[in-house]
Amino acid sequence: MLETQVEVSVRQRLMDSAVLLFTTRGYAATSVREIVEMAGVTKPALYYHFESKEGIYLAILDELVKIADEGIAASRVASGTARQRLEAFLLGIYALFETKKAWVRMINAVFWGPAQGAPPFDFETFHRKLRNVLAEIVAEGIAAGELRAADREDVTLALMGVLSFNMDLDLAHPELGLGRDGLRRVLDILFAGLAAPALTPAHQETSQ
């Protein structure tokens, strides 16, 4: 039992070290030696858990996909209005991000950064899953008359944009990020509309 916990911890430490090095130095420039030194373990420990640098890189991405899948499933609320479900979902994804910031930062580095010879990985999966859940709830909300009749792709982009930009701000400028409370406030503004109530001619145009 204790042995298993130690192994989990070594495995986790190796992954966290690799995440940091892949982010700051890049995949190509990072060596197995640097990863084990930062994790405070020996090379055989890395080979035992991951076989190679390529192995630990793919294990990190696989674990992130697993966490994301669980988070998407857990944040998806079955009951409530479309707005309540969308807010619960987006805030749940943001909370998940808060537990794995360094890992998301690595994804940004790998995704946007120059090719580094890392093994190929389907980065679209997470984005597509998020997008699909949102688009589905939006479509249901529009069909139920809860959300304004609009193109669901447009509405989904607005929601993804606010979520994604708040995450990026937090990663790039922690002092500017609005956090989870800020995301909640921004979503409230989005649902109510930026325009002052009296000056929203669209109310007449789209009222049912």
Next chain:
Amino acid sequence: MLETQVEVSVRQRLMDSAVLLFTTRGYAATSVREIVEMAGVTKPALYYHFESKEGIYLAILDELVKIADEGIAASRVASGTARQRLEAFLLGIYALFETKKAWVRMINAVFWGPAQGAPPFDFETFHRKLRNVLAEIVAEGIAAGELRAADREDVTLALMGVLSFNMDLDLAHPELGLGRDGLRRVLDILFAGLAAPALTPAHQETSQ
């Protein structure tokens, strides 16, 4: 006259080649030889215009800042409602992005990617300028009663998020980006609000 045009063209070709190489291979892995080969010129041409790899890198960033400054100034409309000015500004910035996509893509690569030994550069300037213009118009719109009474930082994040995410989508997945027309539609939705008119209790809460 002709000679000057040729020189401008060589200079531009060198910069476009360097942008592409810094993006795909990274700053560290790119050599002066590769840049001049891609541009179809000789090494002395690069040394004449930029002195070094560091020089062309900084010249690219300086030119982008200059273009951005001009774009920000040009997109800033003095008259109209806050909504009209915000939309004109955001669509103007998006139009600017469309003319320099490869360059913005390089900024993403350098900003998010691993450190590559490139000379330091203040990447915050553009972001801060954009943000300040938006926050200022938002504050004026709230003060004038044109925009819903809300925290201007929150409203600014919503606008920046939609702009930024639409650009990132276009860079990462051109097939998913909504383009300038899509940005206009999303902004319309943002101002009117996602919630269907009849179901927006915030109307009562914040009416003046």
